[in-house]
Amino acid sequence: MCQTTAHGLTRRRALAGATALPLVLGWGNPVLANQFDNLRGMLDQPVTSERVPGLVALIARESDVWTHVAGVRDLESGAPMQRDTLFAVASIGKPLTAVAALMLVQDGVLGLDEPVDRWLPELAAPRVLRQMDGELDDTLPATRAITLRDLLSQRMGLGIIFADVPLARQMQALGVAPGPTIFAEDADTFMARLGSLPLAHQPGERWLYHTGLDVAGVLVARASGMSLGEFQRRRIFEPLGMANTGFSGRADRLATQYSPNAETGALELWNSASGDSFAQPPAFEAGGSGHVSTVDDFLAFGRFLLAGGMAGNQRLLSAELVAEMLRDQITPAQKAASPWFPPDFWDTHGWGLGVALRTAPENARGRFGWWGGFGTAFWCDPATDTVAVLFTQRMMTAPDDAAFAETFINAALDAP
Secondary structure (H helix, E strand, O other), X not given: OOOOHHHHHHHHHHHHHHHHOOOOOOOOOHHHHHHHHHHHHHHHHHHHOOOOOEEEEEEEEOOEEEEEEEEEOOOOOXXXXXXXXXXXXXXXXXXHHHHHHXXXXXXXXXXXXXXXXXXXXXXXXXXXXXXXXXXXXXXXXXXXXXXXXXXXXXXXXXXXXXXXXXXXHHHHHHXXXXXXXXXXXXXXXXXXXXXXXXXXXXXXXXXXXXXXXXHHHXXXXXXXXOOHHHHHHHHHHHHHOOOOOEOOOOOOOEXXXXXXOOOOOOEEEEEOOOOHHHHOOOOOOOOOOOOEEOHHHHHHHHHHHHOOOEEOOEEOOOHHHHHHHXXXXXXXXXXXXXXXXXXXXXXXXXXXXXXXXXXXXXXXXXOEEEEEOOOEEEEEEOOOOEXXXXXXXXXXXXXXXXXXXXXXXXXXXXXX
16 A cells, blocks of 8 residues: 555654654663663664654663664554554564474474474475476475474475576465465465475475474474464463563554555555554464564563573573574585575574574674564674664565664674
8 A cells, every 4th residue: 555645744744743752762771871872863863764664672781771762653643652562573583483393392292303294294295396497296206304493494495485486486376475464364274285385495405584484383383282372372472471472462552564665765554553464363373474572572582592591590491402593504505505685694694493693703603683574673692691672664675674773783782
């Protein structure tokens, strides 16, 4: 939906109304304020220039927390952004699903390197394209079964394909191609459609983004005997105090999602806060992209990972499984055969189990996190015990859309 002139006038009034309130709100320790208050102007700039409607930023180091809130959560109503605004967080929900799966490994229900077809028979005995650009019936048998490690490391053989080839076209036709729209039917239908497709590559051979984490979410649901959302609520969200995280949220707290016009850059409504995508429980709980959350909930999740799987004095996940999650799973040869953007991504990053890792430069090694296509970012630095979170509601539509978030994250994590 494109904004009309009248909407544009409303938008300007909304921004003016937001700045009539305190544009910037901050909480936290004066030490952190001294370190990070110079970031406030940088964070305000895309709001005042109307590149983003609003944002919430958070930096936490040990027990100290610094935050910044600017703009509005909805241009039409002018509702001000708040620290507890709910955002559709897209792909930064991937590590939430990875942790859920690893908890079932810890329980002995799943094996990290065991076939998943006991629970996902749709993926049993997969066929693999002889060539990725080949016809869908030009296949050969898979050399081995798909494992949970394949799903979490995104090496199951299916994912985003940046080429106009028969497999990509068929994924699009079936509604299972990765993208901003959540699959509209239930998990069984999702798996049946995936199971009708050949794999682009042999299991474990190459990295293909996204699909493995949606499949992992279905695996968690079937293996646990409850929905993915219910399992995560009981085992992760409640113990960590993540009361605002799930697959839907109250419309009066959700940030409306906007997409920049490809030609003008003007923000256009993509999904209103009251839209079916996030204000109502979905038919399909997409483990790779379907969560809603707040910056403080992701702070709790980051602290849990930095603590090696501990929630206060309670261990939720073994230190060994957290360490495996944060170990680069992708070999140099697989990186060379798995293009991503920016083109030099693999020069400085790896991929663990559900989360990206920084491998260079030296001062950044060991950091972990990811970006979300709806304009969110979440990164942690074990060396300084720091969590940095930035939530906006401007969709990423080009590789350089992450530059603003990356500038903030680097400033937050590089500060002494």
